[in-house]
Structures are given as C-alpha cells and as structure tokens.
Amino acid sequence: MNVLALLDDGVHEYTRLARPLLRALGSRHDLRIDVAPAGDGFDVGRHQVVLAATDRPLSAAQASRLRELVARGGGLIVLHGTLAAWAGPDDLFAMAGWAPVATGPESELVVRPDLSDSLTQRLDGEWKIRDELYLSEGPPLDSRILLRASWRFTEQVVAYARPHGEGWFAYVGLGHNASTYEDPNFQKLVGRLVLLAAGSTAAEAVGVGLVGYGAIARDHAAAITAVPGLRLAGVCDLSAERRELAAREWSVGTHSRLSDMLDDPEVGLVVVGTPPSAHTEPVIAALNGGRHVVCEKPFALHVEDVDRMIDTAVARKRVLTVYQSRRWDPDFIAMRDVVRSGAIGELFYMETFIGGFSHPCDFWHSHEPISGGTIYDWGSHYFDWILQLFGEKVVSVSAQSHKRVWHDVTNADQVRVDLTFAGGRQAMFLQSDIAAAPKPKWYVLGTEGAVTGEWRDEEVPADHPARVKVLKPGGAGAHEQVLSLSRRDDLGFYRNLADHLAWDEPLAVTPAEARRTVAVMEAATHSIARSGATIEVDI
Numbered sequence: 001m002n003v004l005a006l007l008d009d010g011v012h013e014y015t016r017l018a019r020p021l022l023r024a025l026g027s028r029h030d031l032r033i034d035v036a037p038a039g040d041g042f043d044v045g046r047h048q049v050v051l052a053a054t055d056r057p058l059s060a061a062q063a064s065r066l067r068e069l070v071a072r073g074g075g076l077i078v079l080h081g082t083l084a085a086w087a088g089p090d091d092l093f094a095m096a097g098w099a100p101v102a103t104g105p106e107s108e109l110v111v112r113p114d115l116s117d118s119l120t121q122r123l124d125g126e127w128k129i130r131d132e133l134y135l136s137e138g139p140p141l142d143s144r145i146l147l148r149a150s151w152r153f154t155e156q157v158v159a160y161a162r163p164h165g166e167g168w169f170a171y172v173g174l175g176h177n178a179s180t181y182e183d184p185n186f187q188k189l190v191g192r193l194v195l196l197a198a199g200s201t202a203a204e205a206v207g208v209g210l211v212g213y214g215a216i217a218r219d220h221a222a223a224i225t226a227v228p229g230l231r232l233a234g235v236c237d238l239s240a241e242r243r244e245l246a247a248r249e250w251s252v253g254t255h256s257r258l259s260d261m262l263d264d265p266e267v268g269l270v271v272v273g274t275p276p277s278a279h280t281e282p283v284i285a286a287l288n289g290g291r292h293v294v295c296e297k298p299f300a301l302h303v304e305d306v307d308r309m310i311d312t313a314v315a316r317k318r319v320l321t322v323y324q325s326r327r328w329d330p331d332f333i334a335m336r337d338v339v340r341s342g343a344i345g346e347l348f349y350m351e352t353f354i355g356g357f358s359h360p361c362d363f364w365h366s367h368e369p370i371s372g373g374t375i376y377d378w379g380s381h382y383f384d385w386i387l388q389l390f391g392e393k394v395v396s397v398s399a400q401s402h403k404r405v406w407h408d409v410t411n412a413d414q415v416r417v418d419l420t421f422a423g424g425r426q427a428m429f430l431q432s433d434i435a436a437a438p439k440p441k442w443y444v445l446g447t448e449g450a451v452t453g454e455w456r457d458e459e460v461p462a463d464h465p466a467r468v469k470v471l472k473p474g475g476a477g478a479h480e481q482v483l484s485l486s487r488r489d490d491l492g493f494y495r496n497l498a499d500h501l502a503w504d505e506p507l508a509v510t511p512a513e514a515r516r517t518v519a520v521m522e523a524a525t526h527s528i529a530r531s532g533a534t535i536e537v538d539i
Contacts, residue, residue: 001031001198004047006038010055012081017178018053024187027506031194044069049197051190053079053175054086063089070095071165075197077190080175084134095169097143097162100134106176109133109149111158113185118202118502119161119192120146121228122495123185132176133158139171146189147172161193168197192503202502206292207233207266211258211282212273213242216296220271220323221250223491229498230269236261258282262289269501271323272296275364276372280305283320287312292319294497298380298521299514301372306518310511321497321507322514326381327388328492330485331465335442335451338470338483339389345448347389348425353439354378355414355432359406366409374412374431375399375521375528382429383417383517389444392422394516394539399524400532405434417524441466449473 005022007015015035026033036042038054044065058066063086070076076095078086086092087099108130113120133151139160147158161170170193174180181187192202208224210217213235224230235246236255243254255261261270262285270286271294272279279300286293293313299322300306313320326332339347364370371377387394397419401412414432421427430439442453453466465485471478489495496508519539527535 001049001194002047003031003033003049003051003194004042004044005033005035006042006050006052006054007035008038008054008056012053012055012176014053014055014080014175017175017181018079019181020178021181021187021190025191025194028191028504030504031191044074047074049075049077049194051077051079051194052082052086054082056085058086058089058092060089060091063091067091067095067164070167070169073166073199075168075170075194077170077172077193077197079172079190081134083171083173095162095164096171097140098136098138098160098171100136100173102135104133104135104151106130106132109151109158111147111149111174111185113147113189114145115228117144117146119144119196120189121202121502122499123188127183127185129174129180129183129186130177131174131180134173147174159189161196168193170197188499188503188505191505195503200503202229205229205231206268206498206501207231207264208269208271209234209236209261209264209267209291210246210271210273211236211261211286213237213239213246214273217246217271217273218249220273221246223494224271225250227491227494227498229502230494233266233268234261234264258285262286262291267291269294269319275370276301276376277370280309283309284312287316287318287320290316290318292501294321294323295514296323297325297384297514298322298372298376299511299518301376301518301522303515303519303522306511306515310515313511319497319500319507320511321509322511323493324381324384324509324514324517325493327384327508328489329465330488331441331453331468332385334468334483334485335444335453336385336388338451338468339444339446343448343470344444344446344450344472347444347446349445350386350389350427351430351439351443352382352386352428353430353432353435353441354382355430355435356438357434357436360409360411360413360433362409366411368410368412371411372521373525374401374415375417375524377411378431379415379417379429379521379524380517382431383520384513386419386427386429387513387516387520390419390421390425390427392425394419394520394537395422396420396534396536397520397523397527397539398532398534399527401528402434412528415524415528417520417527419520442468450478 112126143160143162159172269292360366399417402414417429419427444451449472468483499505
C-alpha cells in the first residue's frame with residue numbers, strides 16, 4: 001500500500017514534528033511511505049492514500065486531484081491545521097463538509113475516543129495531551145466521530161472520518177506539538193485511518209480457547225472478556241472439577257481433549273497454560289489446527305522446542321506469541337524509558353534481584369523437571385526485561401546455584417546468572433529463597449547516571465512496583481529523583497494482540513524475542529551443570 005505524506009516546514013514545522021509518526025507507519029510491513037513537500041508540484045500518482053500536514057494553502061487544481069483520488073476509492077487524511085489552511089476550494093469542502101472557524105490556545109486536552117467504533121477500539125479510554133484545539137460546530141451527520149474533547153462546557157470534535165464517493169476523507173485535529181506525534185494512541189488512530197482509506201476494515205472478533213484452567217487461567221479469561229475484539233469461546237482441561245468451575249464462572253463450553261476444542265469453529269485463538277515442560281505439543285497441535293496461539297511463559301525449556309513451534313507457526317501462517325505480561329509493569333516501563341532516553345548515558349551494567357527468605361511455593365513451580373528449575377521461574381520475566389534494554393548479542397553466560405535449606409522441593413534455593421554482551425556490557429540476575437536481606441530489584445549503571453528500583457517493604461512484594469530512582473552525579477553528591485509511575489495496564493498484552501489480529505499492528509512480544517530469553521536460560525542451566533563454567537553463546 002503506497003502512502004504519500006505531504007509535509008512542509010512552515011509555521012508548525014510539520015516535516016520535523018511528524019518524524020515519529022512516519023517511523024511508526026513505516027514499521028508496518030504493508031505500508032510504503034513516500035514524503036513530498038506540500039506545494040504546487042505534488043503528484044498523487046500511484047499512491048492510494050494521501051496524509052497531509054501543512055500550513056500552505058491548497059489550489060483549486062490540487063483540490064480537484066485529491067477529490068478525484070478519494071472518489072475512485074482512495075483516501076485523504078489531514079492533520080492539525082491542514083484543514084484550516086486548505087479551506088476555500090469547493091472540491092475540498094465537498095469531501096470534508098466542515099471547516100474549523102477558530103483555534104483555542106495551546107492547553108492540556110482530555111481526549112476521549114468513541115470506543116464503539118472499530119477504528120478506536122482498544123485505544124485508551126481517555127488520555128491527556130498538550131495541543132491546540134480547532135473549534136467549530138462539528139462535521140456533517142454522515143461522519144464517524146472518532147475523538148472528542150471537552151472545551152469550555154462544550155464537546156468539540158477532534159477527529160472524524162467521512163465517506164466520499166468510493167473512498168474516505170478523515171480529519172485529526174491534533175498535531176501542534178512533537179509529543180502528539182510520539183503518542184501511541186495518535187499513531188494507532190492515524191495508522192488505522194490510513195488502512196480504512198485504502199479499503200481495509202478491522203477483522204472480526206476472535207474466539208479464544210484456554211488450554212488448562214489453573215490459577216493463572218482466570219486472569220487470562222478476565223482479560224480476554226474485557227478486551228474488544230476477543231471473546232472467551234471455550235476451556236480445555238483434563239480435570240472434570242476444573243472444567244465444571246470454568247463453565248460455572250464463564251458460561252462457556254468445556255472440553256477434556258484439545259482435539260475436541262480444535263473441532264470448534266468458534267475457537268480461532270488458543271492460549272496454552274499448561275506447565276512449562278508441556279507447552280510444545282499443545283502449541284504445535286493448535287497451530288496445525290489453524291489457530292493462532294498464545295503460549296504462557298516460559299516459551300519452553302529448550303530452544304529446540306521453541307524452534308519447532310516457530311517453524312510450525314511460519315508454515316501455517318498463524319500468529320504465535322508468548323505471555324510476557326510484565327512488560328507492562330509500570331516500574332519497568334519507567335526504568336526502561338529512562339534508559340532509552342539516554343538520561344543516564346550509555347548503559348553498561350545491571351544487577352537484578354527477586355526473592356526473600358521463605359518456603360518456595362508448591363507443585364510444579366518448585367519441581368525442576370516440570371518448571372525447568374528456578375532460572376525459568378522469575379527469570380522468564382527478568383531476562384526478558386534485560387534483553388529489552390541491552391541491544392547487543394549475548395556472548396557468554398555463567399550461572400551458579402545453591403541447595404541448602406528447602407530440601408522438600410527440587411528447584412534450587414538460589415540461582416545467580418551473569419551475562420556478558422558483545423560490547424562488554426554486563427547484566428546479572430539473582431533469584432533467592434534464602435535471602436534474609438533483599439537486594440534492590442534493579443541496580444542500573446550508565447556513563448552519566450544510574451537507576452535503582454527499591455522494594456517498598458522489608459519483604460519483597462513481587463507483584464508491587466518498586467520505587468524507581470534516577471541518580472545523576474552533581475557537585476556535592478548525587479542528585480536523586482523519584483519517578484512517578486503510571487497505572488498498570490492489566491489488559492496491555494491482550495489489547496496489543498487484538499490490535500495485531502484486527503489491524504496487523506506490530507506484535508509486542510515476538511517469537512524471536514521470546515526465543516532469546518529461553519536461549520539464555522538454557523545456557524545458564526548448562527553452566528550450572530558444568531559447575532558454573534562460562535558458556536560461550538551467540539544469542
């Protein structure tokens with residue numbers, strides 16, 4: 001799909017401001033973005049959609065060319081002040097049916113999408129953004145109102161889409177500041193408008209089947225039923241008692257065998273929540289049955305099994321992802337954003353910790369042949385975090401374990417894993433059930449500062465966010481800043497998955513990323529088996 005972005009460096013410097021938006025659109029495999037100046041010479045040519053952000057007026061001839069593009073099934077999307085700058089030509093007004101009459105001063109706006117529309121489903125229910133609002137009485141009645149904002153006791157339309165001929169005209173009245181173009185909600189909406197303008201529509205809601213109805217399955221079921229575009233369609237479990245519980249709690253059909261659930265045409269996506277040692281075969285069976293698959297973490301215990309699953313997904317052209325849900329933890333997001341911003345310089349060293357002095361949990365979580373061992377427990381999250389921050393390949397892994405106190409379980413009491421990256425950077429993971437004195441959750445060093453994640457209580461509250469501090473060297477000592485944390489998006493994983501299935505938006509957790517985490521954990525297991533020997537790797 002070919003998109004022409006018409007930008008200029010006028011009053012608003014749209015060419016500069018729009019770069020994050022263009023990068024986001026360009027990351028999609030189905031879009032090709034060409035950029036041209038918004039002037040007298042632009043040529044629509046082979047492009048299906050025109051995206052415009054400009055302060056320059058539009059000539060009657062240009063308006064006629066754009067109207068012809070839309071009338072024959074193409075699309076025109078205008079951002080921020082473009083519609084005000086282009087007001088005048090009859091051909092443009094015929095498409096827009098509306099013209100802003102004034103603009104308010106720059107202010108923080110509370111933007112609310114119409115979440116019943118497929119174009120805005122799974123956007124945040126409301127978000128705050130600093131921008132300027134173009135004011136008017138509103139677009140024609142045949143418009144799809146997408147965004148609104150309150151303004152001095154009125155509801156102002158911020159974005160709408162309107163059919164014209166065989167195509168679509170769309171207006172998004174935001175875009176005064178650079179932060180708008182970096183906003184994920186803004187990027188998603190514009191991307192979906194581009195697809196709508198090119199004739200695409202959102203895919204139908206997908207029925208989801210759960211394989212295994214243990215404790216975590218309720219969290220999956222609750223998230224699935226709360227996310228538009230997904231619906232719970234069935235549960236499969238060997239236990240009659242758990243099947244009865246699932247039927248009672250969610251009013252869905254249940255199955256004792258996976259093959260029976262795969263015979264149900266209502267199930268288009270399968271969530272595999274069996275113990276880690278039993279992930280591979282159900283995932284492959286579901287993929288071969290033509291279903292998309294979510295696999296609980298850890299992906300598998302061995303890279304060989306991961307590769308079998310990935311190869312099957314590719315061959316069957318199905319979506320495969322892993323439930324790395326803690327990417328949405330607010331303390332991790334805050335720490336990640338600080339590191340990626342360059343605020344502490346170049347990241348070169350990181351220590352991570354989880355644990356305390358307490359008896360390990362029971363059943364398969366603490367039985368090494370089923371769980372994979374202590375490394376595969378919290379390590380599945382911590383190594384995923386680490387690999388999100390360090391861009392280079394892992395070149396060596398070494399690990400050591402202790403078995404000193406809890407002899408009734410087969411997992412180690414404590415494991416420590418050290419990673420070295422291609423550029424010489426280092427990261428360490430420590431999980432301990434025999435740590436009477438906890439270490440910080442994170443201890444991150446950069447060339448210009450540091451970040452720490454401090455547990456808030458004496459006992460490590462694994463499910464509670466840490467206190468994230470940024471420390472910068474100063475004259476008399478380090479300058480310390482405690483970061484404010486956002487509210488956790490408990491639906492983040494499934495919102496992203498639904499966005500991917502509906503609009504082919506980028507998948508948050510790719511199989512390749514999850515494979516790296518398993519490769520690190522498997523190498524660490526080999527190191528322990530060799531008494532802590534350093535394992536040379538290319539991960």
